[in-house]
Amino acid sequence: MRRLVPYLIGLSLALWLGGLIALFLFVSFLFRQDRARAVQVAPILFHVIERYQLMLAAIALASTVVWRFYGCSRAKRVLLLCLLAATGLAMAEFAVISPRINTLRMQDQSDGVEFKRLHGYAMVLYTSTAVMTAVAGCAFIAAVRRDAMNYRRSTESVPE
Numbered sequence: 001m002r003r004l005v006p007y008l009i010g011l012s013l014a015l016w017l018g019g020l021i022a023l024f025l026f027v028s029f030l031f032r033q034d035r036a037r038a039v040q041v042a043p044i045l046f047h048v049i050e051r052y053q054l055m056l057a058a059i060a061l062a063s064t065v066v067w068r069f070y071g072c073s074r075a076k077r078v079l080l081l082c083l084l085a086a087t088g089l090a091m092a093e094f095a096v097i098s099p100r101i102n103t104l105r106m107q108d109q110s111d112g113v114e115f116k117r118l119h120g121y122a123m124v125l126y127t128s129t130a131v132m133t134a135v136a137g138c139a140f141i142a143a144v145r146r147d148a149m150n151y152r153r154s155t156e157s158v159p160e
Contacts, residue, residue, distance in 0.1 A: 005067045006144055009079075012060040013137045016053055016086075020130040023049045043105060050094045053129070057087040060136075067143075071150070075143035082136035089129040097122045 023045060030038035064080050097118055104115045 001066075002070055005063050005070075006140075006147070008063040009060055009067060009140055010144075012056045012063065013133060013140055016056040016060065017130060017133045017137060019049055019052055019056075020126065020133065023126070024130075039110070043102065046098065050090070050098060053090045054087075054094060057083065057090055061087060071147070073143055073146050075139050075146055079136050079139035079143055082132050082139055086129050086132035086136060089125050089132065093122060093125040093129070097125060 027038070027042050027045060030041055061080075061083050064076065064083055068076050068080065101115065101118050101122060104110060104112065104118070109115055
């Protein structure tokens, strides 16, 4: 279990950040190529990524908490804080912004001021989530390196 946990964290972080970057690329490409189709497809993509990132956030958070039981470090604290922040941002998008945007979209008010304001908030939340996830990835790498150095030291100091 001790060896599995860092792999779960790394995989969930990579999939989460990769999914967000893919979303940015796909949606911006769609709107440049065919706006009418993008207006239909983009909400589906956002709907899927919202649930996907919350699932990955749960895995990353739970794994990080377990990993900290095996030894805490500054990098693991930073990792946990970044994951909590990214998860909070993702939850705000899912629970607050997205339902309001979808309601306005269903009422054909996607050209209105309120929709544009909420869309701006959504962009800030998604971008902030991506940044926090990337910072968490850096903290994860630092924590893995620290654990590896500590393991190396502990095995070198054992007499044969």
